[in-house]
Amino acid sequence: MIMEASDDAPAFDSNIYRVGILLSVSETLRGFVNIYHDIISFPEVFTSFVPLLHEIVKENKIPESLQLKMTSIASLIKGKIDEHEKLRQPLRMRMKKPVPIKQFNPRFEENFVHGKNYDPDRERAQRKKLERQIKQEAKGAARELRKDNYFLQEVKARERAVAEEERADKYRKAMAFLQEQESNFKSGQLGRGGKKRK
Structure with a gap:
């Protein structure tokens, strides 16, 4: 009925329609959380949804069942974010021995003998x-x-x-x-x- 209704139909202005849209969006969001919960950038992608869901839940016109659903989705997102943040390690400099810069200055031997090897590496x-x-x-x-x-x-x-x-x-x-x-x-x-x- 909604798909066949005209653009100015009264059904689009009803609370039932709005609740249906919010329900569809919240279920879609839950699906995305389940699909992308393993990606490294999960906290950065989904953190912004948690305060939005809490704001919607505070509205008086939202049915209790929808409030519970949105609260559970917000808790799910928050739990996944906490799991990712526990696994993250702070960035640290690589512990690597500094490599000395090659010196190309010529080395002079005072009592130079032609044919003698002056290499300091005996091997x-x-x-x-x-x-x-x-x-x-x-x-x-x-x-x-x-x-x-x-x-x-x-x-x-x-x-x-x-x-x-x-x-x-x-x-x-x-x-x-x-x-x-x-x-x-x-x-x-x-x-x-x-x-x-x-």
Whole structure:
């Protein structure tokens, strides 16, 4: 009936309509309290509703049942606010050891020796020393490997040269024998039957 009534209908001016609106608003407020009771900012959001509800309850025209409902909602909000405030801790500065500012000023040694490590952190200095030794050892090992490779290449080159010389000598001897045979054949020293004449 209210939804179909015109804007100037007398139902909108009645106390029953006003009480119905207040009842709907209060139940909606209770629903929001139940939904958002876990959020951290609950006290800041809902604190302002408590004095408003108390002001409405003080009105003489409000029915007792509605007064009790609004009082219970105000108590519910107040209880949730108290729970949140008990759990809250005051803000404090973080207890953290101050980090010293890095100093970029150069440090001078009176009796400076080139190659000596003046790092005050002995562990870091020892680590750097070991790293340098490892690099030097790696360079030395690489140098020795290169020398070994050069030596092996020279040995293989000499062996190849000797083998080539032997092959060339055999080839020369074979060619000389064949030329001698050809010469004897042409000169008639090799007769029929393949026997050499005396």
